[in-house]
Amino acid sequence: METRLNQLKKCKICPHKCGIDRTNNQIGRCKSKDTVKVAMASVHHFEEPCISGKNGSGTVFFSNCNLACRYCQNYKISQLGYGKEITIERLAEIFLEEQDNKVHNINLVTPTSYVIQIIEAIKIARKNGLTIPIVYNTNGYENVETIKLLNHYIDIYLPDLKYADNHLAKTYSKIDNYFEIATTAIKEMYHQVGKIEIDEKGMLKKGVMIRHLILPNHTENTKKVLNWINQNLPKDIYISIMAQYFPTYQAKKIEELNRKITPKEYKMIEDYLFSLDLENGYLQELGTEEENYVPIWKINV
Numbered sequence: 001m002e003t004r005l006n007q008l009k010k011c012k013i014c015p016h017k018c019g020i021d022r023t024n025n026q027i028g029r030c031k032s033k034d035t036v037k038v039a040m041a042s043v044h045h046f047e048e049p050c051i052s053g054k055n056g057s058g059t060v061f062f063s064n065c066n067l068a069c070r071y072c073q074n075y076k077i078s079q080l081g082y083g084k085e086i087t088i089e090r091l092a093e094i095f096l097e098e099q100d101n102k103v104h105n106i107n108l109v110t111p112t113s114y115v116i117q118i119i120e121a122i123k124i125a126r127k128n129g130l131t132i133p134i135v136y137n138t139n140g141y142e143n144v145e146t147i148k149l150l151n152h153y154i155d156i157y158l159p160d161l162k163y164a165d166n167h168l169a170k171t172y173s174k175i176d177n178y179f180e181i182a183t184t185a186i187k188e189m190y191h192q193v194g195k196i197e198i199d200e201k202g203m204l205k206k207g208v209m210i211r212h213l214i215l216p217n218h219t220e221n222t223k224k225v226l227n228w229i230n231q232n233l234p235k236d237i238y239i240s241i242m243a244q245y246f247p248t249y250q251a252k253k254i255e256e257l258n259r260k261i262t263p264k265e266y267k268m269i270e271d272y273l274f275s276l277d278l279e280n281g282y283l284q285e286l287g288t289e290e291e292n293y294v295p296i297w298k299i300n301v
Contacts (some may be wrong), residue, residue, distance in 0.1 A: 007116055008034045014066040014112050015143050015181050030066040031081055032113035036121075037063040038301045039076075039083035041094045043101050046293055048282050049238050050204045051135065051158070058132075059107040060091075061295070065140050066112055068174040069162075069214075071251035073294050079249070080111060084299045088117050092124035094301060099132055104203045104206030105156065107135040115146050122153050133205055136189075141175060147188045154199065155190035156262035157208045164224030168215075172257070183228065186210065196238050196280065205250040209238035209281070211243055219268050226269075230276045241273060241279035244290040262284070 007013070008022040018028030025033055043056035051057050061074070064084030069075075076082045086094075095106050111118055122134065133155035140160040161182055163169040169178035189208050196207030212225050222241075229239060243266055251257040266286045272281060 005034065005116060005120075008050050013115055013143060013146050015141055015175075015177075016066060030113040031064045033085070035085040035116075036088065036091050036117045037081070037083045037085050038091070038094070039063050039297050039299060040295060041098060041301055042295070043103055044107065044295075045100070047107065048209065049054055050198065050202060050207075051107070051156075053104045053201065053203050055104055057105055057107040057135070058095075058101060058103035059095060059109055059137075060098070060111075061109045061297075062111050064113055064162070065110050065139065066249045067141055069139075070172050070249060070254060071257055073244075073246070074110070075249040076297055077249065080283065082297055082299075084301055086301055088120045089094055089124065090301070091117065091121040092128070092130075095121065095125040095130050096128060099130055100278075103132065105133040105135050106130070107137055107158075109137045110139065111136060112138055112142060112146070115149060119149065119153055133177050139150050140185065141173075141178060142181070142185035144181075144184050144188050146157045147185050147192075155206050156188075156204050157193060158190060158211060159186050159208070160211050160213070161186065161225050161229070162213065162222060164228060165218075165221045168218065168221055174213075187232075190233065190237070195234065195236055207238065209240055211240045211242060213242045213263050214265065214269055215245060215257065216259050216261045216265065222269050223272050224280070226273060226276060230278055235277050235280050238283075239278060241269065241281070243284045243286045244293065246290045248291075248294075249291070261291070277286070 020026040020028040022033045039061045041060050044059040045056045047057050063077045065078035109221040135156040136154045137158040197205040248260045
């Protein structure tokens with residue numbers, strides 16, 4: 001374990017490659033130290049049906065993030081750092097506690113900063129009886145070399161592909177080269193786990209499902225994302241198009257983001273999606289109460 005944790009002494013875990021010594025309490029772009037920081041562990045019923053199923057997904061919401069999305073719905077933990085620092089051993093215990101709740105999987109939400117610690121926790125948990133699939137639920141801004149470290153530890157990759165337009169990524173998430181970095185990482189994810197495998201209960205066992213959130217006033221960005229998936233990945237790749245955007249955090253003060261998407265925008269994306277050759281996935285219905293699905297953050301770890 002010590003050898004692997006040494007990688008945090010000059011951290012290059014994510015594409016920012018800050019090079020700081022996290023073992024000496026130095027803080028880089030993601031604001032994370034060498035300890036794991038978690039906001040909440042819960043049984044979550046609001047993921048895609050093949051992930052949540054009947055019993056729910058065993059989510060672990062990690063604090064901090066290597067992006068700075070101005071519209072983040074989980075900004076209290078991702079941007080403001082709400083959470084509790086725990087040991088690797090405690091993280092392994094949480095995985096097993098989630099499994100005891102009969103969930104379908106362990107769902108690691110915003111895990112990027114803690115990949116090294118997560119690998120060690122998975123090893124411990126598997127030695128102690130962890131058998132259910134592990135989901136890597138990421139914003140997509142991943143160092144491909146870090147994704148390679150996760151080979152044989154992750155069963156299901158659930159990456160965002162937020163932007164095909166790097167100008168939007170810079171404007172709304174304060175990052176460079178998002179599209180090139182995220183698509184390279186997604187290709188490596190697919191290389192590792194291959195096509196989707198579904199069990200007899202309709203639950204994901206293995207594979208990649210790409211998520212994309214439709215932003216107001218930016219349907220062209222969504223079309224470009226879908227077009228890249230259609231042209232560069234197998235036609236049976238799973239996608240999940242989300243319509244749950246609502247203005248929160250800094251987006252309330254940004255004119256083009258300070259509203260939900262309209263029925264016209266939704267229909268435009270729906271029509272475009274069905275004009276492509278993609279075969280599998282989900283298109284979230286346009287709702288009216290998206291705000292109510294944001295977790296109430298209660299530290300319980």
